Amino acid sequence: MALRRLVVVVVVAAVAASCRQGLAFPAMSALPGLPVAGLAVGFYNATCPQVEELVLAEMRDIVQRDWTLGPALLRFMFHDCLVRGCDASIMLISRNRTGEQDAAPSYGLRGYDEIEQIKAKVEEECPMTVSCADIIAMAARDAVYLSQGPRYPVETGRRDGKVSVMCDANNDLPPPFSNIVDLKTYFSVKGLGWKDLVVLSGSHTIGRAQCSTFAADRLYNFSGSGGQDPSLNKTYAASLREACEAGLQNDNTTVYMDTSSPSTFDLGYYRDVYSNTSLFLSDQALMHDRWTSAYVERMAAAASPDEFFSDYAVAMTNMGRIEVLTGDNGEIRKTCGAHVD
Template sequence: MRFLMFREQRLLLLLVAALVISALACSPEAALQVGFYRATCPIAEDVVLAEMKLILMEDSTLLPSLLRMHYHDCFVQGCDGSIMLKSRKRKAERDALPNHSMRGYDAIERIKAQLETICPLTVSCADIIAIAARDAVYLSHGPWYEVETGRRDGNVTVAEYAENDLAPPDSNIVDVKTFFSVKSLNSKDIAVLFGCHSIGTSHCGSIRQRLYNFTGKMDQDPSLDPAYAAQLRKLCPPPGPGDADHGEGKTKVPMDPGSGYRFDLSYYRHVLATGGLFQSDGSLLKDPVTRDYIEKVANASSPDEYYADLAAAMVKMGRTDVLYGDLGEIRPTCGVFVD
């Protein structure tokens, strides 16, 4: 109960803060720009892409996590690279429950190290994360889009913020819209960005409540397609006594069955047909704007319109509460200890 109250209070404070910041600060559009490093480190994006291609060759399963990292970074204190910071006291964002299954920290550090040898103290960790997310989409057969850069890195990281600012997989549509509206993202943005679930996997702990105890009465989410639910139940049996599976574990469940590492439109067809993997996926069918968008994309003959929408939504999300100018810092190591 205290956790829920803290989360609601945090969302309220963030809404107020967002209004104050938008009134007092210059717009992120003016602070960020495509080609920000053109004069100071012209090959920055080429270096990121080259390393991302090597990462793909070594472990293609990292690509969805690097895309997810950008979202988790932006939604917690803005797109400031603070998700990378370590804490000796295990109280950093990366220690928070929603980030326990996050992978790719070493990949970002690897890219950062390459850039430091070429352009020391020039390219921020926040920008590397944003560029790597775009490259993850592109290398998963998705669209290429221009990334605005010019972010600087934050040096504050708090685990509780991550636990309260990221929409959990069991969110209903009201919760989802609240979490996204705090970041100035609307219903269409939600429907578009959820399409990033086209690549990657999750774990049984994220869906067990939906399968076995949806309303606290040992029931299943009635909006979940029965045939799909049966498949999920085979992969994810009921938790045993004392089982504290909170989203981790060995069993991986594809978010978009049959197209788990290819960025395409099948996620929308999957959600429309089955209700999706997460309760939050299925919740998009309960809002007229998000449902209409899902139906449109699911029945589209070409991905072009969706790809354009995705580019716009990713750029918009990437402007969330950015640090620029004299704010923040450019550090040589992204995960430098903060305490």
């Protein structure tokens, strides 16, 4: 375990040395909640009116094949939008392995082929019209909808970026051991507030995580103690220890994040956080702030998901506005996975 910590420290130090900036020197994004010129619900009404149905049909096909791809595609939008904005830069391929896809936080990210599948379908009917960034945003919404969540309106009109840098992903994506202060900073530098943080974290009501992302921090070496996180529910911790063996590095065994309904978009996540059965330190950290903890507590006790669903629509819209390219900026590509080097 000490060796693992050492490896993590060395890797983090190497990243910090090679990446120019970190959390402390953020670039500010647009103000939260404000509309962005060039983005609109129904942007393709005149140029590709059937695009939303096309994306939904492909998403149905994808999740019928493998339901776990729904959560993967929801996470995909988070990784796209937090790094250089929602510009599909996560799809760009670096032959030198220095792109966003090669960054440590992208490890385990799935959905590249599926975004390409949807894009190919859209290209058949509306060539060179719809951006990959918009397809990522629509696919994420449909992933939520197809797991019984809300079908909220998605703003479109984004264009695709041409730059993908590993360091940006290392710097801008919060690690799962983040505390509440760090989480709020990671979000605020992108123009997102505490409410976006607690609402968007509710995405962890679907999907799964690899043992390597939480086992050391929560089960085997909490805060370097060599033991388990004392705030973690003991019964839950015991079941996690059965799934995730001690001392394994890069353990890609997966466990579901929502203990009761991992494929249903519901309030299960908040019940887990409230009862100390959430997976990541970053989930549990929501209980360490008076505003986010009050929200968790209210959602954990709520009889209906309606409030969460309408908050989620707003928060996803806010996230979808981060640093977007519109108008003549960026480009529309035929395929999303272009090479950058």
